Amino acid sequence: MLEFEILKKHRYSDARLGRITTSHGAIETPAFMPVGTQGTVKAMTPEDLIASGSEIILGNTYHLYLRPGHELIKSLGGLHRFMNWPRPILTDSGGFQVFSLNALARVTEEGVKFKSHLDGSMHFFSPERAMAVQQALGSDIMMTLDEPAPHDADHATALKSMNLSTRWARRCRAVHSPGDQALFGIVQGGMFEDLRTQHVQEIGDFGFEGYAIGGLSVGEEKATLLRIARHTAPLLPAERPRYLMGVGTPGDLLALSSMGIDMFDCVMPSRNARNGSLFTSEGKVNIRNARFRDDPQPLDVHCPCPVCRNYSRAYLRHLFLADEILGLHLNTLHNITFYQHWMANIRQAIREDKPFDFIGVESFRLEKDGG
Amino acid sequence: MLEFEILKKHRYSDARLGRITTSHGAIETPAFMPVGTQGTVKAMTPEDLIASGSEIILGNTYHLYLRPGHELIKSLGGLHRFMNWPRPILTDSGGFQVFSLNALARVTEEGVKFKSHLDGSMHFFSPERAMAVQQALGSDIMMTLDEPAPHDADHATALKSMNLSTRWARRCRAVHSPGDQALFGIVQGGMFEDLRTQHVQEIGDFGFEGYAIGGLSVGEEKATLLRIARHTAPLLPAERPRYLMGVGTPGDLLALSSMGIDMFDCVMPSRNARNGSLFTSEGKVNIRNARFRDDPQPLDVHCPCPVCRNYSRAYLRHLFLADEILGLHLNTLHNITFYQHWMANIRQAIREDKPFDFIGVESFRLEKDGG
Numbered sequence: 001m002l003e004f005e006i007l008k009k010h011r012y013s014d015a016r017l018g019r020i021t022t023s024h025g026a027i028e029t030p031a032f033m034p035v036g037t038q039g040t041v042k043a044m045t046p047e048d049l050i051a052s053g054s055e056i057i058l059g060n061t062y063h064l065y066l067r068p069g070h071e072l073i074k075s076l077g078g079l080h081r082f083m084n085w086p087r088p089i090l091t092d093s094g095g096f097q098v099f100s101l102n103a104l105a106r107v108t109e110e111g112v113k114f115k116s117h118l119d120g121s122m123h124f125f126s127p128e129r130a131m132a133v134q135q136a137l138g139s140d141i142m143m144t145l146d147e148p149a150p151h152d153a154d155h156a157t158a159l160k161s162m163n164l165s166t167r168w169a170r171r172c173r174a175v176h177s178p179g180d181q182a183l184f185g186i187v188q189g190g191m192f193e194d195l196r197t198q199h200v201q202e203i204g205d206f207g208f209e210g211y212a213i214g215g216l217s218v219g220e221e222k223a224t225l226l227r228i229a230r231h232t233a234p235l236l237p238a239e240r241p242r243y244l245m246g247v248g249t250p251g252d253l254l255a256l257s258s259m260g261i262d263m264f265d266c267v268m269p270s271r272n273a274r275n276g277s278l279f280t281s282e283g284k285v286n287i288r289n290a291r292f293r294d295d296p297q298p299l300d301v302h303c304p305c306p307v308c309r310n311y312s313r314a315y316l317r318h319l320f321l322a323d324e325i326l327g328l329h330l331n332t333l334h335n336i337t338f339y340q341h342w343m344a345n346i347r348q349a350i351r352e353d354k355p356f357d358f359i360g361v362e363s364f365r366l367e368k369d370g371g
Numbered sequence: 372m373l374e375f376e377i378l379k380k381h382r383y384s385d386a387r388l389g390r391i392t393t394s395h396g397a398i399e400t401p402a403f404m405p406v407g408t409q410g411t412v413k414a415m416t417p418e419d420l421i422a423s424g425s426e427i428i429l430g431n432t433y434h435l436y437l438r439p440g441h442e443l444i445k446s447l448g449g450l451h452r453f454m455n456w457p458r459p460i461l462t463d464s465g466g467f468q469v470f471s472l473n474a475l476a477r478v479t480e481e482g483v484k485f486k487s488h489l490d491g492s493m494h495f496f497s498p499e500r501a502m503a504v505q506q507a508l509g510s511d512i513m514m515t516l517d518e519p520a521p522h523d524a525d526h527a528t529a530l531k532s533m534n535l536s537t538r539w540a541r542r543c544r545a546v547h548s549p550g551d552q553a554l555f556g557i558v559q560g561g562m563f564e565d566l567r568t569q570h571v572q573e574i575g576d577f578g579f580e581g582y583a584i585g586g587l588s589v590g591e592e593k594a595t596l597l598r599i600a601r602h603t604a605p606l607l608p609a610e611r612p613r614y615l616m617g618v619g620t621p622g623d624l625l626a627l628s629s630m631g632i633d634m635f636d637c638v639m640p641s642r643n644a645r646n647g648s649l650f651t652s653e654g655k656v657n658i659r660n661a662r663f664r665d666d667p668q669p670l671d672v673h674c675p676c677p678v679c680r681n682y683s684r685a686y687l688r689h690l691f692l693a694d695e696i697l698g699l700h701l702n703t704l705h706n707i708t709f710y711q712h713w714m715a716n717i718r719q720a721i722r723e724d725k726p727f728d729f730i731g732v733e734s735f736r737l738e739k740d741g742g
Contacts, residue, residue, distance in 0.1 A: 038689075038690075038693045038695055039686070039689060039690070039693075039695075040690060040695050040697040042695065042696055042697070043696040043697065043700075044697065045697065045700070045701075046681075067689070067692070067693060068664075068685070068688075068689040068692075072664070072665055072685070075665055076665065076667050076683060076685055076686070077667075082683070082685075082686055082689075083686065084681045084682055084686075293439075293443070294443055294446060294447065296447050296448075310417075310455045311455055312447060312453070314439070314443070314447055314453075315410070315447070315453055315454065315455075318409075318410060318438070318439040318453075319409075319410070319411060321438070321439075322409045322410075322438060324409055324410075324411050324413065325413055325414040325696060325699055325700070326411040326413070326414065326415065326416065328696055329414075329416070329696070329700065330416075
């Protein structure tokens with residue numbers, strides 16, 4: 001079960017304020033989904049995630065399939081119960097990790113054969129298998145299995161992957177039984193506008209509950225990502241949620257929201273946090289920096305998170321340099337809260353028909369880092 | 372400022388129910404102090420510690436002196452504010468780490484010269500210096516600098532260390548100005564009853580606000596530890612808190628409480644947690660064990676902690692095997708809560724004049740592991 005309402009359109013952009021309703025609760029859009037790779041958003045409890053303002057998280061099917069195994073998770077009541085996360089979960093199909101963690105993954109019409117990065121054992125994902133695994137996990141939103149083309153794929157290669165992705169999307173749709181779990185399709189077509197247009201035409205009438213733009217943030221220039229997103233977003237069914245996978249910086253989320261994208265996921269806030277790279281309304285800072293040595297100030301006076309209310313930059317720097325687990329936790333809590341606060345500002349600007357000019361926007365609009 | 376009231380004596384043992392009052396709040400005794408080595412109890416937020424029932428933590432002067440430095444902490448408002456811990460803190464003198472982390476530490480009458488384990492730089496701690504560092508940290512309870520004898524020291528060696536410790540204790544007392552920070556003396560004397568008796572006579576009238584039994588849990592047999600503690604505890608001033616340093620298992624804490632010890636600290640619950648070794652009312656378990664693979668039960672049905680309320684053994688095992696930070700966090704939260712719940716049971720038994728026969732006691736009474 002998945003419902004999507006558009007509550008308001010933005011006066012100053014193509015952004016939409018919306019609400020997705022699932023059987024595990026509602027999600028205000030545009031929404032950012034923290035990534036919970038192995039059945040946990042790294043260094044966060046579910047309570048932390050709720051406090052951060054997160055309403056939905058992403059689970060990685062590839063990782064959970066390999067360890068602890070989807071059947072095990074199913075036998076323990078599904079992923080929500082396993083990880084004690086009561087709110088919505090979106091699972092990817094596993095395809096992206098199959099390809100990105102397996103240089104030698106072998107694709108046939110039937111599916112993709114790959115080696116476990118954990119123990120080298122051989123595995124096979126077909127569209128049907130990817131669906132079955134996600135059904136066992138019990139996510140609220142499942143994704144179709146697709147074959148993303150490399151960012152530098154030529155037109156013929158991108159076309160071939162796209163056509164395979166269409167056939168796989170049809171097979172996923174065929175085995176999808178309507179029920180609690182919604183299914184989103186993924187638009188491919190590489191960095192080529194004509195292919196993106198063609199792919200939307202091919203899968204747009206498969207009746208997916210939502211549509212994702214895939215195959216971006218895979219190594220291309222930031223300008224290319226924005227060009228393809230800007231081209232593709234308005235082609236997607238307007239009455240369905242639009243999801244851009246694997247992006248990005250706060251500036252990216254703002255730019256892409258303004259194009260009418262409703263959902264995002266990215267490891268950036270959590271991974272950066274564990275490297276000491278923290279988001280603030282004045283841009284990214286590295287907490288290792290010697291200038292923070294005796295700095296009693298909070299990381300970001302505009303941030304509502306408990307880290308910025310209770311700890312100094314000097315303390316965060318100390319924890320990081322001393323390799324303390326608490327440092328990884330506090331950094332992650334801050335970054336994810338920063339992202340969610342940023343999304344809340346985007347939603348508020350849409351609701352109140354204000355331009356996207358809130359605190360910190362200049363710092364991130366200029367950012368080059370898309371990784 | 373430190374006050375100690377004995378609220379009740381136990382009918383079935385020498386245990387005392389007490390209350391220590393400091394300017395950062397009160398502590399019910401017998402009390403267990405989690406160890407916050409580097410300005411954080413590893414993997415715990417202050418909120419977690421409070422939820423666990425912890426009323427006081429221990430800070431390691433040696434580590435904080437080296438990194439980030441006591442002067443830095445002082446400039447940021449002291450250790451309580453630095454780490455956002457509003458409740459009482461006890462700091463050790465730094466001596467124990469100086470000796471245990473520096474095989475080549477050089478002791479003279481004046482003090483001890485040692486190398487930083489971080490960068491090899493040379494440092495010097497005298498009794499006066501150890502006091503100054505603890506004053507900068509702003510702990511509620513400071514400890515005198517002493518020289519612990521090795522667990523296998525002969526009588527002459529133990530006597531020599533003890534006599535030096537007496538002179539150092541006198542020097543600490545001389546520079547201690549009454550105020551917010553209390554000072555505890557430490558009884559040494561190795562594994563020799565006559566020396567322990569003699570040392571209590573020597574420092575017992577220095578007027579310390581509390582007395583610790585030091586030089587135990589340094590490699591001796593469990594029976595030796597209990598023998599020396601049982602001999603020494605009743606010699607200590609009855610109207611002052613008695614603190615046994617660096618101990619131990621839940622069974623140890625029960626046995627030592629029954630001898631009239633009021634305070635304990637140990638890295639065991641937190642360190643074990645990070646190794647997957649978890650305390651339950653049926654004894655210690657290792658969460659890696661394959662029998663937990665698909666076990667939907669909580670770790671310990673008798674434990675009040677959020678981990679036991681919300682997560683399965685299978686999930687904890689998964690997190691541990693997947694090297695997830697959340698696993699270290701949940702394991703630590705469980706173990707520390709388990710310890711605090713254990714202490715609460717001890718206090719309740721004293722209050723209600725019941726024998727020490729609560730759930731799990733048999734599992735730990737038999738335990739051999741003193742580390």
